[in-house]
Amino acid sequence: MKKLIVFYSLLMIGCVEHAPTHPPVGGILSEKDLDISKNRSKNLNILERGQIEDWIKNQNEDFYPMKMNYWVNDANLQNQNRKSNGDSISYLYYIYDFDWVKLYETPIENKNVVFGHFQELKPIEDALRYMGKDQEVTLLIPSALGYGTYGDNDQISNDMPLIIKLKVL
Known part of the structure; x- marks a missing residue:
C-alpha cells in the first residue's frame, strides 16, 4: 500500500505544470518579465557607465560623451559635417x-x-x-550598444563593453 501511495504521489507531482523559465519561441513576455528585463538593462547600463568613466x-587621453551614450577621443567630432543617408x-x-x-587579429573592413x-x-x-577621409578615432562602447546580452558567439562574450579603433579609408 505504501508503494502505491508513493507511486501516485510521484505521478501527481510529475503532472504539475511548471512555469516556463523563458517564453516559448514567438511567445510574448508578460509585463512583469518586461519590467525585469528593463530594470536589468538599466542597472547594467548604469554600472558600465560608471566603470567606463573610471x-x-x-x-593618458581624453574621451568625450556622444549623444548616443558612447565615448570618443575627438572633442570636435559632433561639430563636423554630418553625412546623410545615401552617402557612401x-x-x-x-x-x-x-x-x-x-x-580579432584582422580588422573588420567595409568598402563603399x-x-x-x-x-x-x-x-x-x-x-x-x-568622420572625414583618413580620420581615426577610438570609441568606448557599452555592451548594450555593442553585442549585448548574447555577445557574438565567438570572441565577444555577453555584456562586454568594447573599445573600437575606427578609421575612414
Whole structure:
C-alpha cells in the first residue's frame, strides 16, 4: 500500500505544470518579465557607465560623451559635417576589450557602404557620419550598444563593453 501511495504521489507531482523559465519561441513576455528585463538593462547600463568613466580617468587621453551614450577621443567630432543617408563610406576597425586585448587579429573592413543601409553597430555608424577621409578615432562602447546580452558567439562574450579603433579609408 505504501508503494502505491508513493507511486501516485510521484505521478501527481510529475503532472504539475511548471512555469516556463523563458517564453516559448514567438511567445510574448508578460509585463512583469518586461519590467525585469528593463530594470536589468538599466542597472547594467548604469554600472558600465560608471566603470567606463573610471577607466577614462586612468587614461593618458581624453574621451568625450556622444549623444548616443558612447565615448570618443575627438572633442570636435559632433561639430563636423554630418553625412546623410545615401552617402557612401569605406572604413575599417579593430575591436579590443578594456584591457586593450585585441579580440580579432584582422580588422573588420567595409568598402563603399551606403548610410541608411548599414548593418553595423550603431555607435560605429554614428561616428562615421562625422568622420572625414583618413580620420581615426577610438570609441568606448557599452555592451548594450555593442553585442549585448548574447555577445557574438565567438570572441565577444555577453555584456562586454568594447573599445573600437575606427578609421575612414
